[in-house]
Amino acid sequence: MRAKMPVLLSVLIFLLIFSSVPTTSADAGNVPFDDSLLVQEDGRLKDISESQMLSYPEVLQIAKKHIQGYLADDIQTKDRTITASTNLIPLYDLSDQIIAYAVPLLEREREIGYISVGALRDGYDAYDIFIDDSAVQRLHQSLSNPSIMAASEERRIIFVPPMTYMLQVTDGGRQQYFEMNEGLQSLRDVTESVEENMDEFQQTYETIRSEENQEYMDQILDGYVGFRAAAAVAKEDVSLTVEANQSMFVPVQDGSGYSYGGNQNWYSQNTHKDRGCGPVAAANITNYLAKITNPSTYGALYSGNTTSKQDFLAHMDTMYDYVSPGILGKISVSGFASAVESYAKDKKVNLNRVTDNSAFTLDNTAAYIKAGLKLNSPVATLNLSKFSDYDYEWHWMTITKYYRDTTDSRWIAVSTWGQRRSINYRTHFDAITSYRSLGGGFMYFK
Known part of the structure; x- marks a missing residue:
């Protein structure tokens, strides 16, 4: 979702501060250069x-x-x-x-x-x-x-x-x-x-x-x-199996190539385009669980053809109805989890959120992400920091990889806007924690 309407700033702060906000890690031609x-x-x-x-x-x-x-x-x-x-x-x-x-x-x-x-x-x-x-x-x-x-x-x-x-x-x-x-x-x-x-x-x-x-x-x-x-630390490279196999994550055919997961700009309505990042993350996760993680257990979560944009967009529409983002989008990790669970229940699939009540720290959240990826379960992440027009603020993404090198540099790979982006994990974590009272965090299912 995109940053929204500064005129609503005071109302937004009131709503967020006085709403229930999860506190656990789970919720939580070149021009030459002279x-x-x-x-x-x-x-x-x-x-x-x-x-x-x-x-x-x-x-x-x-x-x-x-x-x-x-x-x-x-x-x-x-x-x-x-x-x-x-x-x-x-x-x-x-x-x-x-x-x-x-x-x-x-x-x-x-x-x-x-x-x-x-x-x-x-x-x-x-x-x-x-x-x-x-x-x-x-x-x-x-x-x-x-x-x-x-x-x-x-x-x-x-x-x-x-x-x-x-x-x-x-x-x-x-x-x-x-x-x-x-x-x-x-x-x-x-x-x-x-x-x-x-x-x-x-x-x-x-x-x-x-x-x-x-x-x-x-x-x-x-x-x-x-x-x-x-000062070496152990190198970590934890990812979904499609990453390990050098395959695309939720490869929807879009034009001449394949996307890396869904893109909220595929929605026809402008309100859906602005608020649809949460439903797209839900569509990514349910598709992946059904098609890759365990089709025999989760197959009913997605019955269409993943590469078909028409099929996947229909799934995005369905998930939009379940997630039901408001004027500010879906700003609750717990509410997002409930929507996915409700959809799974209606499909007669046993699927539940995984929570973690440990302190919201860099290492603890990294451990949570790795746990989800090791189960081959994509991890949704929500950043609610500030009130700018930053694509990664007020925005849901789907984490597909966590990486840490021996010098303690940390990166995550994410699906966002149908693209694969790599983000310095420290900057993403700090962006969430800088405005922790507003919410944000991580969520995966099994």
Whole structure:
């Protein structure tokens, strides 16, 4: 679901604070880049104060770490020779400072996607990875989109951690903001929302900076090979069986290819498109349990053809009726679980939520996710943080993989908007816990 209507902000806060919120972990054409514009004579990057900014080689070093770690093991890039391009795309904060870079990923000089790497020494080392042959091209195109004001105006990509990408266009001192949605393909004017929530955005820039992040960043930059040996943890790579078999998750035929799970934009009604992420997650999970996990036990949960968009969209419609998202979408993990259980009961299938009453911590939630994946049960996750136009806020996704390397970098792979995205798990967890009183969390079934 998308962020909704700032005019409802005060009502929304009242409703959420005084509603029952679960507290357990279960509920819970390239444009060339000129580096001379960024790099000073001493090799450090411009635009942010000397004490906070990483050097140009350090940004590439962090990208290399994740290329040799997560990407070396991931199904989308395993056994492929991937390098980091030096044609970085700067990502700015709302004060016109560079805070991160979209680093294009290359395979034999061909762009295959990007990794967003932090530029602040006390911020996160990375944010997300998107593997798609046209992902970088679309970033460049957004900066030259002729439909957005005049082509000569100043344009920047604004990044609000953990996952918000917006286009900022400046015209004679006036700034407009456009959301870059669904893998940064479409543009939607969100100027009013940005202006009304500017204070919250600015607070986000402060909350990502921490001594813990700086300590971890320093360990990486002091030589991550040595750090791996000195402070190694056990590598973990836990995923659904389709991931292990290098197959697609809920592969619905969409145009010339196959999606990675359902896409709420397939709904015909705009209200369903805005509120439908919870029903899509429910459709993904019930389909997977029926077709992959255990057809003999769960088969009645989905009787259609998975690859048929018509069949799967009919299933999405059914799940929309059960989940019944309101004006703000489905904002209760427990309510989501009840809807899925009710659907299963009507199909005469014994299916129940799995709960965990342990403290809502990084390690405990990771353990919960891994437990679901080890049962070959997709894990739904809900993030209710803040009131911006962030695709991953106020949004349900389906987790298909959890990864942790020996330096304690953690990633999750998710199905969202019919795409596979990889998200730094620390940033996703922190985004949920920053506004924990509003809810959010994780849920799987067996």
